[in-house]
Amino acid sequence: MPVHNTDIEEIFKEVADLLELQDANPFRVRAYRNAARTIASLPYSIIDLVEKDKDLTELPGIGEDLADKIREICRTGTLKFLKKLESEEGGSLHTLMGIPGLGPKKVKALHQTLGIETLQELAEAAQQGKIGTVQGFGEKSEANILKELNRLKERSGRTPYPVACQLAAPLIKYLKQKSGVKQIQIAGSFRRAKETVGDLDILASCTRGTDLVTYFVHYEEVDDVISEGKSRSTVILKSGLQVDLRVIPAVSWGAGLFYFTGSKAHNIAIRKLALKKGLKVNEYGVFKNDKRIAGKSEEEMYAQVDLPYIVPELRENRGEIKAAAEGKLPKLITLDDIHGDLHMHTKKSDGQHSISQMAEAAREKGYEYIAITEHSQHVRIARGLDAKTLERHIEEINTINNQIDGIEILKGIEVDILEDGSLDLPDEILKALDIVICAVHYLFDLPEEQQTRRIIKALENPFVNILAHPTGRVIGERDPYQVDMKEIMKTAKENNAFLELNSYPYRLDLNDTYCKMAKEMGLKIAINSDAHSIDGLDNLSFGIQQARRGWLEVKDVINAQNLESLKRLLRKR
DNA sequence: GCCGTTTTCGGCCCGACTGTTTTCAGTCG
Numbered sequence: 001m002p003v004h005n006t007d008i009e010e011i012f013k014e015v016a017d018l019l020e021l022q023d024a025n026p027f028r029v030r031a032y033r034n035a036a037r038t039i040a041s042l043p044y045s046i047i048d049l050v051e052k053d054k055d056l057t058e059l060p061g062i063g064e065d066l067a068d069k070i071r072e073i074c075r076t077g078t079l080k081f082l083k084k085l086e087s088e089e090g091g092s093l094h095t096l097m098g099i100p101g102l103g104p105k106k107v108k109a110l111h112q113t114l115g116i117e118t119l120q121e122l123a124e125a126a127q128q129g130k131i132g133t134v135q136g137f138g139e140k141s142e143a144n145i146l147k148e149l150n151r152l153k154e155r156s157g158r159t160p161y162p163v164a165c166q167l168a169a170p171l172i173k174y175l176k177q178k179s180g181v182k183q184i185q186i187a188g189s190f191r192r193a194k195e196t197v198g199d200l201d202i203l204a205s206c207t208r209g210t211d212l213v214t215y216f217v218h219y220e221e222v223d224d225v226i227s228e229g230k231s232r233s234t235v236i237l238k239s240g241l242q243v244d245l246r247v248i249p250a251v252s253w254g255a256g257l258f259y260f261t262g263s264k265a266h267n268i269a270i271r272k273l274a275l276k277k278g279l280k281v282n283e284y285g286v287f288k289n290d291k292r293i294a295g296k297s298e299e300e301m302y303a304q305v306d307l308p309y310i311v312p313e314l315r316e317n318r319g320e321i322k323a324a325a326e327g328k329l330p331k332l333i334t335l336d337d338i339h340g341d342l343h344m345h346t347k348k349s350d351g352q353h354s355i356s357q358m359a360e361a362a363r364e365k366g367y368e369y370i371a372i373t374e375h376s377q378h379v380r381i382a383r384g385l386d387a388k389t390l391e392r393h394i395e396e397i398n399t400i401n402n403q404i405d406g407i408e409i410l411k412g413i414e415v416d417i418l419e420d421g422s423l424d425l426p427d428e429i430l431k432a433l434d435i436v437i438c439a440v441h442y443l444f445d446l447p448e449e450q451q452t453r454r455i456i457k458a459l460e461n462p463f464v465n466i467l468a469h470p471t472g473r474v475i476g477e478r479d480p481y482q483v484d485m486k487e488i489m490k491t492a493k494e495n496n497a498f499l500e501l502n503s504y505p506y507r508l509d510l511n512d513t514y515c516k517m518a519k520e521m522g523l524k525i526a527i528n529s530d531a532h533s534i535d536g537l538d539n540l541s542f543g544i545q546q547a548r549r550g551w552l553e554v555k556d557v558i559n560a561q562n563l564e565s566l567k568r569l570l571r572k573r
Numbered sequence: 574g575c576c577g578t579t580t581t582c583g584g585c586c587c588g589a590c591t592g593t594t595t596t597c598a599g600t601c602g
Contacts, residue, residue, distance in 0.1 A: 025574080026585090027574070027575080027584085027585055028574045028575090029574090030574085030575095030585075031574035031575055031585095032574075034574090034575080035574085035575090057575095060575095061574090061575065061576090062575085063574060063575050063576080064574095064575095065574060065575090066574070066575085100600085100601080101591085101592095101599090101600070101601090102600085103599060103600050103601085104599090104600095105598080105599060105600085106599070106600085135593095136592085136593070136594090136598080136599085137592085137593080138592065138593060138594095140591080140592060140593085141591090141592070141593085144591095144592095201602090226591095227589085227590055227591065227601095228590085229589060229590050229591090230589090230590095231589075231590095232588095232589055232590070233590095234590090234601095244602080246589090260602090262602095264602080267586085268586070271586055271587090272586085275586085276578080280586090280587090281586085281587095282586080282587060282588070283587090283588075284588090
């Protein structure tokens with residue numbers, strides 16, 4: 001079984017929890033947590049480094065000891081040290097730490113006085129009213145534990161970005177209506193445009209005496225108030241989404257925005273830079289000898305550590321600080337840079353609108369070109385086209401192209417990759433098209449080697465231009481299929497083909513780290529909407545956000561080029 | 574357990590809120 005970065009992350013997190021329960025040196029605990037975070041955010045698979053016998057201690061926060069442990073996990077899939085911790089007294093208590101409000105000290109107190117080891121036992125003790133009798137616990141802690149146990153059952157993990165957008169918009173509007181509010185902005189992973197968000201972090205500044213927190217907890221969608229202070233509050237909305245509000249003085253606006261936008265790894269790295277210069281950074285500003293010297297804007301904060309402004313999408317501590325220091329930050333792509341959309345469907349297969357309607361809508365957006373790419377025959381449920389229908393379809397597009405002004409419609413197809421890697425339509429008909437997109441739509445669970453070979457063979461077809469949604473994942477629904485992405489990217493590059501960043505917000509496939517990997521390999525990306533209707537064209541903005549998180553610039557994106565350049569890129573030899 | 578422009582030892586980010594306290598420990602982000 002292949003070991004993934006997330007497997008190592010989980011193991012290190014569990015070790016950290018168990019060590020913390022044993023009162024280990026807190027900095028040793030932190031070392032495991034830091035390493036877990038480092039590995040989780042790597043843009044490549046760590047097992048590759050191990051197999052190539054690379055020096056793991058070059059990774060931040062990884063020393064000799066943890067490097068050994070990583071190698072052991074890659075080799076055996078498990079860690080003896082963890083097994084040892086698990087076999088000791090209280091070796092299963094870390095699961096209790098998953099309950100918000102229960103940390104190592106409280107879990108240990110429950111274990112020592114009531115013998116609680118599992119969530120089941122915790123629930124029983126709470127129902128029998130035993131928790132409140134333990135030193136350090138009371139009625140409220142007991143009620144809170146019961147509530148969190150119930151919430152754990154319902155909790156479905158992180159919220160997809162578009163859902164978070166829909167929940168956030170009316171809340172922000174509500175908050176802005178309160179008189180005395182000067183500024184409101186969503187920070188956190190939402191501002192960094194992550195594909196899913198764990199919670200919403202809302203930052204506000206108000207005039208003196210404005211009680212925004214009380215107003216906030218009375219929002220009609222609030223289901224439960226977790227905490228409520230003067231400057232800070234946490235609630236759970238009826239949808240289950242957690243929202244944190246922080247009220248910050250206007251003079252600290254930039255510092256608060258910086259602090260609560262994160263990521264944590266980025267913030268810590270910046271704070272360390274500041275410490276080296278004898279400065280202290282917190283959510284209220286940059287301080288020198290307790291005197292605030294910056295904090296009103298984020299630009300000011302970065303300037304204090306001799307860096308230019310870094311946009312939120314890059315703040316993941318994946319090299320942006322070094323790039324900023326060297327003046328090599330990428331000039332990230334924006335929606336305005338897009339010249340056209342190369343993947344969409346019409347009524348001819350499973351779309352809702354006609355070719356002309358899609359073209360006119362795209363022209364409204366200022367696009368110079370689009371590609372119409374219906375499904376091929378194998379996708380029966382989408383009424384995919386066979387060679388004969390496709391021939392007539394090509395004729396129809398030619399006719400419309402002659403009738404319509406101001407936009408060029410490229411003749412394309414989203415052809416299925418069959419089990420053996422051959423394509424669902426003969427080369428003779430593919431040859432007649434302007435653009436050929438290939439895609440996997442079935443047999444998602446082939447072994448990694450076979451799936452990789454299947455896709456590589458498709459990319460080697462002389463008429464294929466783009467691999468659509470390269471990992472097939474659907475966020476919250478379907479895991480990516482197992483492939484060797486590096487090999488696929490290498491093959492694409494060698495064959496003058498490109499990979500797609502599919503902008504459908506539940507796909508966003510390629511993800512950010514793969515986008516960055518492609519860029520570093522010199523492989524260009526097509527950011528496509530995969531629209532099935534006129535409205536679907538708007539999804540491209542989600543893809544742009546993901547592309548920005550993946551460091552992509554105009555030069556890295558084929559549909560950020562004009563028609564002439566695009567045609568040159570699509571010409572394969 | 575990691576790390577080094579205070580470098581091989583002695584540091585390691587820090588402020589807000591809660592609940593149970595009676596002045597603060599624990600937890601969280």
